[in-house]
Amino acid sequence: MIRKIVLALLIVILFALRFYLAFHAKHGDMYNNISWGRMAYRLESLAGYYELPKEVWSHSRPNQPPGSIVLHLVSEYIYNYTDQLINWLNDKLPAFPSTLVWFWQDHGELISIKIFSILADFAIALLLFKAGGKGMALIFLVSPPMWYNSSFWGQTDPIVAALALWSIYFLIKGKLARSSLLLGLTLITKASWAPMTLFYLIYFIKCYPRKIYNLLFGALMVFVVSWPFHPQFDIIRWLGNLLVTRILPGETALATVGAFNLHQLIWGQTVNHWFSAVLAVLILVPLILYMSFNLIRKSDPIRLIYWLALLFWAFFLFNTKMHERYLYPIFPLLSFLLVLKPTIKLLIIYVLISLVFLFNMYYMWYAPNIPWLMSLYTPEVLDFVSLVNIILFIAFFKLKSSYVQD
Numbered sequence: 001m002i003r004k005i006v007l008a009l010l011i012v013i014l015f016a017l018r019f020y021l022a023f024h025a026k027h028g029d030m031y032n033n034i035s036w037g038r039m040a041y042r043l044e045s046l047a048g049y050y051e052l053p054k055e056v057w058s059h060s061r062p063n064q065p066p067g068s069i070v071l072h073l074v075s076e077y078i079y080n081y082t083d084q085l086i087n088w089l090n091d092k093l094p095a096f097p098s099t100l101v102w103f104w105q106d107h108g109e110l111i112s113i114k115i116f117s118i119l120a121d122f123a124i125a126l127l128l129f130k131a132g133g134k135g136m137a138l139i140f141l142v143s144p145p146m147w148y149n150s151s152f153w154g155q156t157d158p159i160v161a162a163l164a165l166w167s168i169y170f171l172i173k174g175k176l177a178r179s180s181l182l183l184g185l186t187l188i189t190k191a192s193w194a195p196m197t198l199f200y201l202i203y204f205i206k207c208y209p210r211k212i213y214n215l216l217f218g219a220l221m222v223f224v225v226s227w228p229f230h231p232q233f234d235i236i237r238w239l240g241n242l243l244v245t246r247i248l249p250g251e252t253a254l255a256t257v258g259a260f261n262l263h264q265l266i267w268g269q270t271v272n273h274w275f276s277a278v279l280a281v282l283i284l285v286p287l288i289l290y291m292s293f294n295l296i297r298k299s300d301p302i303r304l305i306y307w308l309a310l311l312f313w314a315f316f317l318f319n320t321k322m323h324e325r326y327l328y329p330i331f332p333l334l335s336f337l338l339v340l341k342p343t344i345k346l347l348i349i350y351v352l353i354s355l356v357f358l359f360n361m362y363y364m365w366y367a368p369n370i371p372w373l374m375s376l377y378t379p380e381v382l383d384f385v386s387l388v389n390i391i392l393f394i395a396f397f398k399l400k401s402s403y404v405q406d
Contacts, residue, residue, distance in 0.1 A: 011122070014141045018121065018151035022114045023107035025152050025367050032059045033113050033156075037072030041080070046228040050242060063246050066226045067189030068156060071116060079112040110154070117150040120158035124332050127162075127169055133339030140335050145358040149328060153361070157328040160190040165332045168196075168308070171204065172301045176214035184221030191247050192326060195315055198288070199295055199308055206299040259322035260360045260386040268379065276320050283318040294404060302340050306403040309333040313393050324360045331357070343402060345395075353392050356385055 035058045040046060049069065054061055062069060086104050090096045121141060128137040140146060150158045167182035183200060186193050205212065223235065230238045255276040256263040262283075263276055291307045312329040316322055334350050363382075366374050 010138070011141075014147075015118070015122070018118045018147055019111070021147065021151040022111050022118065022154065025154075026110055027153050027365055027367070028059075030110060030113055030154050032062075033068075033072050033154075034076075034109050035059050036062045036064075036069055037074075037076035037113065040069055040073040041076040047231055049229050050246065061246070064156075064190060065188050065242075065247060066229045067185060069229070070225060071156065071159065071189065072113065075112040075116065076109075078115070079109045082112070083108060114151060114154035117154055117156060117158045120162040121146055121150050123162040124158065124165055124335070127165055128335055128339055131169070131336065131339045133335070136335050136339050136342075140332070143331070143354055145354050145361065146331065148358060148361060149325065152367070155325055155328075156190060157192070157325055160186055160193050161329060161332045163189065164193045164196060164329070165336065168200070168304070168336075171200065172304070174208070176204075176208060176211055177217050180214050180216070180218035181221050184218030185225070187218075188222045188225045191243070193329060195311055196308055196329075198292065199304060199311065202292060202295050203299050203304045206296065255320050256322055258324040258360070258364045259316060259326060260324070260356065260363075260382060260389055261317040261322055262386070262390060263320060263322075265383050265386040265390070268382070280319050284314060287314055287318075302337070303404050305333055305337045305340065306400070309337060310393075310397060313396065317390060317393055324364050327353075327357050327360070337403070341403060343399070345399060345402070349392055349396055349399075353389070356389050356392070359385060 039052070039057070040049060043049065046069075050062060052061075083104055086101055090098055090101050125137040125141050128140060146158070149155050163182050163186040167179045167186060170176070170179035170182065183197070187197065201215075204215065208214075222239075226235055226239055232238065254269055255267060255273065256269065258269070262279075267273070267276070288311065291311060295303060295307050309330050312333065313327070316327045316330075331350075331354070334346070334353075338346055338350065362373065363377055
């Protein structure tokens with residue numbers, strides 16, 4: 001009983017911390033997310049949303065899949081309906097604190113746009129808890145890079161990670177319809193988890209060859225979420241065009257967009273030279289083929305999680321146009337791996353790469369303002385941390401014998 005009370009108290013404290021941080025910082029990305037949700041809220045129909053002229057957008061044009069827009073639309077509904085409720089209560093109840101009206105007007109949209117990322121942290125922790133990792137669930141929740149990303153910054157990375165991780169969990173448990181639905185929802189929400197599709201399909205076909213029809217649920221989810229934005233029968237062509245012209249290109253031509261990786265180590269934050277893309281292909285293609293062959297040869301939950309973590313880490317280090325946040329997927333995966341098969345070496349790697357990730361994220365907008373920390377970001381330090389990232393990747397790869405035994 002006492003343990004349950006302590007656990008409940010910890011959850012309340014960790015949620016309160018995140019809620020407090022949510023309205024103390026506002027990154028430029030939040031302006032985009034809020035404006036995308038606000039536009040969707042104002043429109044009578046979502047049809048033609050992505051085709052709206054550039055001039056109507058207060059910030060950048062939407063470059064995320066339909067699932068993200070639906071998410072921001074729901075956030076806008078939460079903000080507006082809560083605003084109406086607070087104002088109604090303020091009019092009807094003399095004792096109602098009027099300061100709450102001004103607080104919500106000042107911070108309500110920001111809290112509404114961040115709340116799903118905060119809840120996603122707990123959804124990931126819940127999965128780790130259900131899988132038998134009570135301690136790992138707590139470590140994940142208290143880890144500074146996790147709450148910095150979800151609450152302070154307010155990125156959608158935790159949301160997509162939660163969807164993806166639960167999809168993998170249900171896949172391992174043989175609950176294939178749920179797994180497929182969540183995979184579809186993952187892919188139509190953000191493209192950053194798209195690399196998982198290959199290993200997901202390999203594992204699915206290897207372990208459930210007679211139940212491949214369940215993959216149709218994922219395709220159905222993609223269709224259902226996308227249809228309001230383009231209610232036409234050429235929706236597959238439309239989605240492909242949206243992916244190629246708006247989602248994948250990004251908004252920059254840099255070889256690395258703040259990511260401390262191989263490209264930072266070689267040429268820093270410079271224009272994406274043709275050779276950087278060639279180098280990415282030369283490293284990633286053989287590595288992906290090697291991992292795919294190993295997963296085809298033998299598939300089990302630990303192998304699946306290990307190869308997925310290695311895959312996302314490799315993409316971050318060697319692919320071009322990587323943002324600093326794109327290392328995020330390895331953390332729920334490494335956490336899951338530590339639950340399935342904990343080792344001291346992996347825990348050490350987890351702690352060290354968490355520090356690297358936090359240091360990398362802080363570099364992108366220096367919030368909160370800490371002068372002595374900001375002064376550390378010299379070109380030499382950036383190169384050093386990038387090298388440490390690569391060394392930790394190699395150390396994780398060398399753990400292969402512990403997690404991928406024949």
